[in-house]
Amino acid sequence: MYHLNKTNGAVGICRATKIPCPFGGTEVHFNTMNEASKSFEKLMSDSSDALYSMKKVEQHEATTPNSRYFTPAAFAGSRKELEQEILLLRALLNEPKKSAEEEQLKLDGELEARITSVGLALAEEAELRVGIDREAIKNSPMDSESRKVLIAEAVENLTSAHKELIAELRPVGGILTLANTPDKGREAAQKILNETVERDYPTTWLDASNASGDRLRLVGIGNDRASYGNGTPQPDLSPKDYPQFSQTRPEYSYYIPVPEDELAESLELLGERAKVIDAPSYLEGGKPTRVISMPMELVYEKPMETEPNTNPNPGEPNFKPKGEGWEWSYYIDGDIDKVSKKKNWVKPSKDVEKVYMDMLRVGHPETNSEGPTPSNYRRTAYHEFGHRVERTVANGAIMRMEHAFLKRRTTDARTGEQEEISYVYPPRAGQSFLSVERGRRGDFIEHYMGKEYVDSPAREVFTVGLESVFGGSYEALSGISETRTNDKDMKGFILGLLATA
Numbered sequence: 001m002y003h004l005n006k007t008n009g010a011v012g013i014c015r016a017t018k019i020p021c022p023f024g025g026t027e028v029h030f031n032t033m034n035e036a037s038k039s040f041e042k043l044m045s046d047s048s049d050a051l052y053s054m055k056k057v058e059q060h061e062a063t064t065p066n067s068r069y070f071t072p073a074a075f076a077g078s079r080k081e082l083e084q085e086i087l088l089l090r091a092l093l094n095e096p097k098k099s100a101e102e103e104q105l106k107l108d109g110e111l112e113a114r115i116t117s118v119g120l121a122l123a124e125e126a127e128l129r130v131g132i133d134r135e136a137i138k139n140s141p142m143d144s145e146s147r148k149v150l151i152a153e154a155v156e157n158l159t160s161a162h163k164e165l166i167a168e169l170r171p172v173g174g175i176l177t178l179a180n181t182p183d184k185g186r187e188a189a190q191k192i193l194n195e196t197v198e199r200d201y202p203t204t205w206l207d208a209s210n211a212s213g214d215r216l217r218l219v220g221i222g223n224d225r226a227s228y229g230n231g232t233p234q235p236d237l238s239p240k241d242y243p244q245f246s247q248t249r250p251e252y253s254y255y256i257p258v259p260e261d262e263l264a265e266s267l268e269l270l271g272e273r274a275k276v277i278d279a280p281s282y283l284e285g286g287k288p289t290r291v292i293s294m295p296m297e298l299v300y301e302k303p304m305e306t307e308p309n310t311n312p313n314p315g316e317p318n319f320k321p322k323g324e325g326w327e328w329s330y331y332i333d334g335d336i337d338k339v340s341k342k343k344n345w346v347k348p349s350k351d352v353e354k355v356y357m358d359m360l361r362v363g364h365p366e367t368n369s370e371g372p373t374p375s376n377y378r379r380t381a382y383h384e385f386g387h388r389v390e391r392t393v394a395n396g397a398i399m400r401m402e403h404a405f406l407k408r409r410t411t412d413a414r415t416g417e418q419e420e421i422s423y424v425y426p427p428r429a430g431q432s433f434l435s436v437e438r439g440r441r442g443d444f445i446e447h448y449m450g451k452e453y454v455d456s457p458a459r460e461v462f463t464v465g466l467e468s469v470f471g472g473s474y475e476a477l478s479g480i481s482e483t484r485t486n487d488k489d490m491k492g493f494i495l496g497l498l499a500t501a
Helices: 033-046 048-059 077-094 101-130 134-139 145-169 184-195 203-211 262-268 375-392 392-410 431-437 459-470 474-477 488-500
Strands: 002-004 011-013 217-221 227-233 253-254 277-280 290-295 306-308 320-321 327-334 337-345 356-363
Touching: 011 033, 011 392, 033 101, 077 101, 077 203, 077 227, 077 392, 077 488, 101 392, 101 488, 134 145, 145 488, 184 217, 184 356, 184 375, 203 375, 217 431, 227 375, 262 277, 262 290, 262 337, 320 337, 356 375, 375 392, 375 459, 392 459, 392 488, 459 474, 474 488
Parallel strands: 217 356
Antiparallel strands: 002 011, 227 356, 253 290, 277 290, 306 320, 327 337
């Protein structure tokens, strides 16, 4: 049974046997965590609005000061009971989905809350082991070198404690199987994987990646292009240059969400290749209801290898991109409000074979690759391989837990209303496909953490969380020097998944 602390709304597994439960009798004991939480909500709603708000704030200030939503309390059992709970949660996560959608969402919500509860207990243990001197950091001169050193040491000690705790609970480390041959760039990238993912991630995560039918390829490139592609188009890579990667798939399109009263004008401007379709459900929270679909074209606005443009047509520049098939033509400049034309070199999609691959890009130092790996490259590796983990571990349960976590974080506990999707970054002219960069704020440290993808069930809370608790981003979500970087709820969720998934 789950007992309820009526004073602050905290819910925990009741372990009272021979002695009465300190929280009371049957009136505060429930079959599920969700039932207990709802009972507290009703209790608060029966009180005045002022009392409700007061209790809501009191409960959260102990765990997530920057959140206005209810979060689970830390697991309160002994170390042995904690390990038993982890084993049970691991078994539950690995079970395939078996309920109707509505019931499954409810079960996922309860499971996520238990996972976060376990992670919060681990986060508390890590802080106790490290013993961060927050007072010394607070009193050190702002922007001083001594302050920076104190913060860096605290973050490093805390991330080390996180790794140690996970290693105590399950085997970690292993070898990743990659489906390509090394070159200088890939060797540098492989070195970063050796120092991060292959050393610190749970062994079963690495085994799941190796056992996946997706053949993972590693590409060693600069940090500005770090990414994980899971069967996604890579139009910047030529099949001629990367024949081992290439597969043809249907023509790839992007969407231009122009206002309804401008659809006809925009279609006339765009030509016969454009068409109006029902808007995907992720777009603008269901608004607009229709959008223009356009095949993606390859447009270069950045420096690239060129060659003389022999026998140019009227109006064409004297140089053109190297290779065949380029046209000096209008391409579509579409954003959320307007569609226009813009001149540049274009290679129409119908003439370009798209390259699809399951590919991991991790940054690598351009120089001195034999020396210590900079921390930003380590954080990138933790993050990008996290997207691989989403796809390959526990039958997709990690993604389900992300969805449940985001639903809880972005839903008002009192009204039941979920936040609207909004732009993570402002719309950029000429890059309408960046309408995918949207998400829910959820009181996250960065809006990006609540991002929801256009063409993928993947999310970013898990991957940013991994780079934080293991790589030290955002002060390991612990608010070491400032409240803004404190998100114990998110940290608990990530450590809970590291222990259980």
